[in-house]
Amino acid sequence: xxxxxxxxxxxxxxxxxxxxxxxxxxxxxxxxxxxxxxxxxxxxxxxxxxxxxxxxxxxxxxxxxxxxxxxxxxxxxxxxxxxxxxxxxxxxxxxxxxxxxxxxxxxxxxxxxxxxxxxxxxxxxxxxxxxxxxxxxxxxxxxxxxxxxxxxxxxxxxxxxxxxxxxxxxxxxxxxxxxxxxxxxxxxxxxxxxxxxxxxxxxxxxxxxxxxxxxxxxxxxxxxxxxxxxxxxxxxxxxxxxxxxxxxxxxxxxxxxxxxxxxxxxxxxxxxxxxxxxxxxxxxxxxxxxxxxxxxxxxxxxxxxxxxxxxxxxxxxxxxxxxxxxxxxxxxxxxxxxx
Ligand SMILES: [Zn+2]
Numbered sequence: 001x002x003x004x005x006x007x008x009x010x011x012x013x014x015x016x017x018x019x020x021x022x023x024x025x026x027x028x029x030x031x032x033x034x035x036x037x038x039x040x041x042x043x044x045x046x047x048x049x050x051x052x053x054x055x056x057x058x059x060x061x062x063x064x065x066x067x068x069x070x071x072x073x074x075x076x077x078x079x080x081x082x083x084x085x086x087x088x089x090x091x092x093x094x095x096x097x098x099x100x101x102x103x104x105x106x107x108x109x110x111x112x113x114x115x116x117x118x119x120x121x122x123x124x125x126x127x128x129x130x131x132x133x134x135x136x137x138x139x140x141x142x143x144x145x146x147x148x149x150x151x152x153x154x155x156x157x158x159x160x161x162x163x164x165x166x167x168x169x170x171x172x173x174x175x176x177x178x179x180x181x182x183x184x185x186x187x188x189x190x191x192x193x194x195x196x197x198x199x200x201x202x203x204x205x206x207x208x209x210x211x212x213x214x215x216x217x218x219x220x221x222x223x224x225x226x227x228x229x230x231x232x233x234x235x236x237x238x239x240x241x242x243x244x245x246x247x248x249x250x251x252x253x254x255x256x257x258x259x260x261x262x263x264x265x266x267x268x269x270x271x272x273x274x275x276x277x278x279x280x281x282x283x284x285x286x287x288x289x290x291x292x293x294x295x296x297x298x299x300x301x302x303x304x305x306x307x308x309x310x311x312x313x314x315x316x317x318x319x320x321x322x323x324x325x326x327x328x329x330x331x332x333x334x335x336x337x338x339x
Contacts, residue, residue: 002160004050008033008057009154011050013141014070023047034058034075034083035100058083060144060159065130066137068104078104079126080205082196088119095120108134118290122198125207182315185279192282193258195224215292225254227285233301234285240305241277241312244337245270269333273312280311309338 010020011033027043028036038051063071063078071078074085074093081087085100093100095115098107108131115121142150145158191197200212200222214222216233229238229252243250249265251257260266261275284307288299316330 001053001056001163002156004053005057005060005159006154006156007046008050008053009061009141009143012057012061013143013152013154032072032075032101034072035085056163058086060162062142062144062150064140064142064150065104065133066135066139068106068108068130068134068139071104071139073098073102073104073107074100076104079130080202081123081126081198082194084123087191087196088123092117092120092123096123104130104139105134116294118293119198122203122206125203125210129206181275181279185283188283188286189279192224192228192286197224197227197286199224199227215289227289228254228282229257230254234281236301237285237304237308238281240301241281241308241338242274244339245273245277245334269330273316273330273334273337276312276315277308280308280315284308284311 010017011023011028014020014024027047034054036051038048058077061077063076065071065078068078075083077083085093088096095117097113098110104127107127112124112128113120115124140152142152143154143159144162145151145155146162188197195202200210200214203210204212204221212221214220214226214231216227217231219232220226227234229235235252238252239250246260246266249260251260257274257278261271261278266274284304288304292298312334313331316334319330
């Protein structure tokens, strides 16, 4: 695996080996390595293996933008928001009015737009910030050396070390992409898990004109852990929904909740319900947070609890009785916990 990542580095760092040149000419064909469809019939099995390893490689690869000419706007990581295409998808490309093949430099002179979707406004802010820093020099490809440190070189040892360290992350995923999870909820949870939600503490690093305070309580900086669920407002929602279910395991602490979601501490039916409540709460509260930031009338916590409760019931009803014996009688368990 590390050797595959090393090949990916050689390709994306344009450190001119004959092989890299050949691949760029015949397999990438002026496209972008990160954007090529995995289902391509071109190339050898090694090539298709490299394409499969891209998700792993994305964690390591990043561009330091100078002129922005050789950095892909959508497919390279050039800000803390990661691969923007992964964040907003094809719909986002259309709404931003930026071609899939655009370089960062090519959009510097574009007219800034105002969007209804929060994340697109964050992208505009990040882009503006980058434009102000642009200089006439080559962009530098970087590879992760350790958490928060990137260099223009590949280290087999460090990469291997980071992959090993990252192993527990795979565990978190089982708490998110579990069978029967609703994709849009799972995606929001995934963003939260990687701390990619555009919370106040992150927005302030892009633009000092943004108010980083929590919109629910106005107390302190809005961080992920504050929102889920240190904040008095969100904690009230979480408590109402899960205190009965979790009993002595109840917590409002992000890390404690996550470890409950992936460990075998809880009965599997209870764990299933907590996973559903967790994902539904994250998305519902995140939406409410965005709406409030855009000036909508606040929804009281009791209504949010009611909404999430209904989603959980629907989820319980959607699981066929014969489908999974271990998940029988979920609805009764849920009713009992809410009593
Ligand atoms: Zn708060």
